[in-house]
Amino acid sequence: MNKIKNFINHADLRKFRFWLQLFFFVFFIYGGYLAIDLGRELPIFACGYNHEIAGTCYFMPLQHQLARPWETLFSVASIGVLTSFFVFLLWFIVFNKAWCGYACPMGTLQDWITSLRKFFGITYSTYTQPQYESLKKIKYIFLIIVIVFPLLLGLGILDGEWRGAFCDMCPGRIITPMFVGDFSQWSIDFSTKTAIFLSSFGIVFTALFFVGSFIKKRFFCFFCPMSAMHYIFSDVALLRLKKDGDKCTKCGDCYNVCDMQIKDIADDVKSTNILRDDCILCLKCVAACPEDDALHLDLVNYPIFKSTKGGFAKRMEIDRWEKKDD
Amino acid sequence: MINKTRKHKLESPKQKHNRHKATEAIMILDKMKHDFKEPPKAMKYFYDLFERVHCKNEPLHSDKVKVGTMCIQVPSEIIYALDAVPLRLCNGFYTNDEIGSDFLPSKACPLVKATIGEFVSNNFSDKPDLIVSPTTCDQKAKSGAIIEDLGFSVYDMEFPRTKESHESREYWRRSVRKFTKDLSADLGKKITKKRLKKSVMQVGYAQHLYHKLNVLRKNIKSPILGIDMFLVTNAFFFDKIDKWIEAVDVLIKECEQRVEDEYDCAHKRSPRIVYTGSPPIFPNLKIPLLIEQADAIIVADETCSSNRMFNDMVSVDEWFVNDMIDGIADRYLKGCTCPIFTKNEDRKRRIIDLVKEYKADGVVYQAFAGCQVYEMEQRSVLEAMEKEGIPIIYLESDYSPSHLGQLTTRIEAFVESLKNRKRKAK
Ligand code: SF4
Ligand code: SF4
Numbered sequence: 001m002n003k004i005k006n007f008i009n010h011a012d013l014r015k016f017r018f019w020l021q022l023f024f025f026v027f028f029i030y031g032g033y034l035a036i037d038l039g040r041e042l043p044i045f046a047c048g049y050n051h052e053i054a055g056t057c058y059f060m061p062l063q064h065q066l067a068r069p070w071e072t073l074f075s076v077a078s079i080g081v082l083t084s085f086f087v088f089l090l091w092f093i094v095f096n097k098a099w100c101g102y103a104c105p106m107g108t109l110q111d112w113i114t115s116l117r118k119f120f121g122i123t124y125s126t127y128t129q130p131q132y133e134s135l136k137k138i139k140y141i142f143l144i145i146v147i148v149f150p151l152l153l154g155l156g157i158l159d160g161e162w163r164g165a166f167c168d169m170c171p172g173r174i175i176t177p178m179f180v181g182d183f184s185q186w187s188i189d190f191s192t193k194t195a196i197f198l199s200s201f202g203i204v205f206t207a208l209f210f211v212g213s214f215i216k217k218r219f220f221c222f223f224c225p226m227s228a229m230h231y232i233f234s235d236v237a238l239l240r241l242k243k244d245g246d247k248c249t250k251c252g253d254c255y256n257v258c259d260m261q262i263k264d265i266a267d268d269v270k271s272t273n274i275l276r277d278d279c280i281l282c283l284k285c286v287a288a289c290p291e292d293d294a295l296h297l298d299l300v301n302y303p304i305f306k307s308t309k310g311g312f313a314k315r316m317e318i319d320r321w322e323k324k325d326d
Numbered sequence: 327m328i329n330k331t332r333k334h335k336l337e338s339p340k341q342k343h344n345r346h347k348a349t350e351a352i353m354i355l356d357k358m359k360h361d362f363k364e365p366p367k368a369m370k371y372f373y374d375l376f377e378r379v380h381c382k383n384e385p386l387h388s389d390k391v392k393v394g395t396m397c398i399q400v401p402s403e404i405i406y407a408l409d410a411v412p413l414r415l416c417n418g419f420y421t422n423d424e425i426g427s428d429f430l431p432s433k434a435c436p437l438v439k440a441t442i443g444e445f446v447s448n449n450f451s452d453k454p455d456l457i458v459s460p461t462t463c464d465q466k467a468k469s470g471a472i473i474e475d476l477g478f479s480v481y482d483m484e485f486p487r488t489k490e491s492h493e494s495r496e497y498w499r500r501s502v503r504k505f506t507k508d509l510s511a512d513l514g515k516k517i518t519k520k521r522l523k524k525s526v527m528q529v530g531y532a533q534h535l536y537h538k539l540n541v542l543r544k545n546i547k548s549p550i551l552g553i554d555m556f557l558v559t560n561a562f563f564f565d566k567i568d569k570w571i572e573a574v575d576v577l578i579k580e581c582e583q584r585v586e587d588e589y590d591c592a593h594k595r596s597p598r599i600v601y602t603g604s605p606p607i608f609p610n611l612k613i614p615l616l617i618e619q620a621d622a623i624i625v626a627d628e629t630c631s632s633n634r635m636f637n638d639m640v641s642v643d644e645w646f647v648n649d650m651i652d653g654i655a656d657r658y659l660k661g662c663t664c665p666i667f668t669k670n671e672d673r674k675r676r677i678i679d680l681v682k683e684y685k686a687d688g689v690v691y692q693a694f695a696g697c698q699v700y701e702m703e704q705r706s707v708l709e710a711m712e713k714e715g716i717p718i719i720y721l722e723s724d725y726s727p728s729h730l731g732q733l734t735t736r737i738e739a740f741v742e743s744l745k746n747r748k749r750k751a752k
Contacts, residue, residue, distance in 0.1 A: 321531040
């Protein structure tokens, strides 16, 4: 047992993640060819506009369901809305935000763009603290668009052209189909003014997606309403990111590697649950922490991956030293 | 002694200084070698090293540019990457303390006085070509100017005195970037990705070895005395890094064997001590020596001449020069528990954690008379320990070899009380 634990704690997270991400990317984007269908309640941006998707992003059905007239929405006829919500919750609760760090095709794509940047030898950029504080609110605005706009539609306050407004704005709609050879989403819908606005927003956002994630690690995740949605339920999830503040030296090693620039991960020594709204549960911080047991990933209350001195040394390759003359 | 002087007729000030230093060094080394159960054989390297450098004035780095550092905050990774060697100049000689006294207020810290004393005597076995002085405590920060007046070239490196804020992180990162640029220009060497990575890895490996050795002290039968550990870490101030690495590697193997054999370098009932406060720097290892002579054993420490020098590691996400430099900068600021910072929550947490992790029975808090920041933090640390039910003693000392009587009595009484406590707990 100890051997297994040791093996996991010393694991090369980078490699593990790379292969898992690759697997999920192929699985979701091309799963349809194998007739795989995980339903329409997935907590990731596996976009249904890609016809070969192996399961669909929950936001697509959600927006449609919530846009029903209020009498229908709040009647027994809409029991389906509740069931799909529970299915969504079920998916989410097991893996928590690890969906973002390991399974979301849009997340994986950003990581690949990061690798491309690294290949060119270009350093990444970061936000300053004030920028960070204000920008991080944007994802909640998007979440309002996802949830409140359809409700207003149902009330008759908004027009039908606002149906699925977020999907129209989302880069996932434009990007994911591209991987199965469908570029038709790269277009502006000129039918109405709103449509022009929403679809051009989508195009611009997509362009930003590529440019942004080339410059800034996980650029898009920072604005992702799914991430905001996750956070609402993350406290009840089974997979948990925990911290033992007594063991933490506040060295900031974890913060240094965090793609999402989460300061609390290093500076907060009081909370035991250290998952923050921007977190993508990539576990890079756990892998980069040099203190035994300071950070750990728990399944309910059982730690399955812990920070260790030995694991840190191995991953940083400082557990050995060969004299090399240059 | 008299005979010796006669034979040499006239002893130059330098010779006299050397003789005084050698006497101090030999005295402590002898005690370490002979007053205890047999030290690990691998300690011989370190005993010899200190003898070579401090008694025989043997230079170790004649072929390299030497960058003297006034505090642990100067990033050694960067100095190594520029093909120079860092030499930590914090000094522990009483002889130097006396020389330095003329240049500083009478109530100044003996460590600072001794460091200045060494410059005044200008009697280095490895003379630094450039001195980097980070603006840490007042006395250190201001001694930069005194040293400059003595004709040395000094680089002031700005260091923040709060570390919680994001601004301080940014400020220090900028300071380290500037230092890198300036030093690189000064030495006419370019910093490259490859060399910086190599030095990060090498210093990282040294840290890794330190930790590997250090955790062996968690064993109830500790394989190595605290005073020997201090000597090992002190050697890192000036030794050739690869030589140090080799020697520690051997020492670890021997200590691991000792753990396997359940060899106890102290005794069954020796209380286990966490040492904190002003740094013990060779040959001023007298408090650790007194503690261990009183049949206690130091199993961990929270001082800048030992644990703090090695504890926090550099982590890098992408191995680019800028990224590495930022990572290096953070290592020297964020985890640092130096009392010069406004708050000392981190230091208290660290000490408590060490007590728990190393199953210590008590804490010795030692401050140099004149080391204001350590003196000031004493109260809050004592309070925090009391709250946790951890016995602690506060001692004030200086570099002078006299007045040991009172310190000895207090330490012995403390050790005795810890023994009683242990007995009762059983
Ligand atoms: S890396 Fe570990 S010890 Fe360092 S700040 Fe993060 S949690 Fe704390
Ligand atoms: S806090 Fe840790 S798990 Fe979350 S995004 Fe940052 S590095 Fe990844």
